[in-house]
Amino acid sequence: MIAGIVVKSTGSWYLVLLEDNSIIKCRIVGKFKINGFKLTNPVGVGDYVRLEMEQSNNDEEISGVIKEILPRQNYIVRQSPRQLHYLHLLAANVDQAFLLTTIKEPNLKQGFIDRFLLMTEPQNIPTFIIFNKSDLLEAADLEVFESMKNIYESIGYVVKLVSANDPKSLAVLKTILKDKSTFLCGQSGVGKSTLINSLQPHLDIKTEEISDYSGKGQHTTTFAEMHLLDFGGKIIDSPGIKSLSYNNLSLQDVAHNFREIFEVSSECKYGDCLHRNEPKCMVKQKVNEGTIDVNRYINYLQILDEIENQNYWELHTDM
Ligand SMILES: Nc1nc2c(ncn2[C@@H]2O[C@H](COP(=O)(O)OP(=O)(O)O)[C@@H](O)[C@H]2O)c(=O)[nH]1
Numbered sequence: 001m002i003a004g005i006v007v008k009s010t011g012s013w014y015l016v017l018l019e020d021n022s023i024i025k026c027r028i029v030g031k032f033k034i035n036g037f038k039l040t041n042p043v044g045v046g047d048y049v050r051l052e053m054e055q056s057n058n059d060e061e062i063s064g065v066i067k068e069i070l071p072r073q074n075y076i077v078r079q080s081p082r083q084l085h086y087l088h089l090l091a092a093n094v095d096q097a098f099l100l101t102t103i104k105e106p107n108l109k110q111g112f113i114d115r116f117l118l119m120t121e122p123q124n125i126p127t128f129i130i131f132n133k134s135d136l137l138e139a140a141d142l143e144v145f146e147s148m149k150n151i152y153e154s155i156g157y158v159v160k161l162v163s164a165n166d167p168k169s170l171a172v173l174k175t176i177l178k179d180k181s182t183f184l185c186g187q188s189g190v191g192k193s194t195l196i197n198s199l200q201p202h203l204d205i206k207t208e209e210i211s212d213y214s215g216k217g218q219h220t221t222t223f224a225e226m227h228l229l230d231f232g233g234k235i236i237d238s239p240g241i242k243s244l245s246y247n248n249l250s251l252q253d254v255a256h257n258f259r260e261i262f263e264v265s266s267e268c269k270y271g272d273c274l275h276r277n278e279p280k281c282m283v284k285q286k287v288n289e290g291t292i293d294v295n296r297y298i299n300y301l302q303i304l305d306e307i308e309n310q311n312y313w314e315l316h317t318d319m
């Protein structure tokens with residue numbers, strides 16, 4: 001059998017990069033699950049697979065069948081936005097993640113940062129929080145950035161401020177990206193595709209003009225896709241995410257994956273404290289003292305509520 005790595009996954013077909021650098025379009029047969037959840041796409045970008053060539057008895061383009069998915073080092077899933085009880089596999093076998101965000105255009109939504117972190121944190125994937133579009137920031141915006149930097153650095157994340165067109169920024173990012181497989185995520189419009197184009201100009205990925213025309217969406221990234229970096233490494237562009245819900249996580253999973261909350265939770269009176277209304281809760285004490293960021297705490301509570309209510313969170317509801 002032939003071995004390769006999945007570079008694009010649409011759910012109905014997959015592009016696999018083979019050792020001889022050719023790319024072959026594949027399909028897959030069979031049903032696959034992760035932790036008992038059904039998957040909209042059983043194979044993710046970054047998966048190592050074995051495949052067989054398919055005999056072409058008609059004009060179909062498809063020319064390979066994935067027979068085996070090799071064990072994953074890790075994976076990134078999200079709840080499917082359309083089918084509530086399905087998971088969507090975004091990427092597999094990543095070394096690190098870039099969470100791209102902005103202060104302006106689009107406006108900062110701290111809740112979104114906290115939700116994204118909940119995708120990578122359960123798998124212990126090192127995540128860099130990168131604020132793009134530094135060129136748009138004025139003094140007041142820079143203050144907002146500094147306060148975000150303080151919050152997230154104090155809980156152990158690396159925070160950067162960059163501009164997708166600034167050579168110095170690109171040099172910094174290249175040193176982090178080199179020889180690693182990096183999952184790039186962030187809400188639409190923050191500049192993911194622009195950044196990849198700047199890092200790797202020959203790729204010429206379509207970017208989105210957010211401002212004027214209404215031809216909605218046809219130029220944006222619809223599926224996760226891996227791009228090889230000529231200075232070494234791989235980057236996985238992910239589709240513009242509009243909502244992130246976590247019905248696949250338990251309440252305790254959420255409590256364990258807000259780092260600063262988990263850190264002090266051993267000092268709560270109850271071992272299974274969820275830090276809501278329980279007495280003698282160290283998390284609430286730290287929030288009151290100001291050592292745990294109150295907005296992170298509010299986002300945490302909201303995610304718990306949603307999971308309990310099986311509610312569906314929309315980006316468009318203001319946080
Ligand atoms: N001013 C400024 N605009 C940027 C920057 N990076 C991207 N953009 C613009 O933001 C818009 C959305 O970018 P795109 O790469 O499509 O975002 P994506 O949805 O995250 O892939 C485009 O109009 C880009 O030109 C930046 O660093 N500064």
Ligand SMILES: [Mg+2]
Pocket residue numbers: 192193194206207208220221240
């Ligand atoms: Mg894009």
Ligand SMILES: [Zn+2]
Pocket residue numbers: 265268269273274275276278280281282283284
């Ligand atoms: Zn507690």
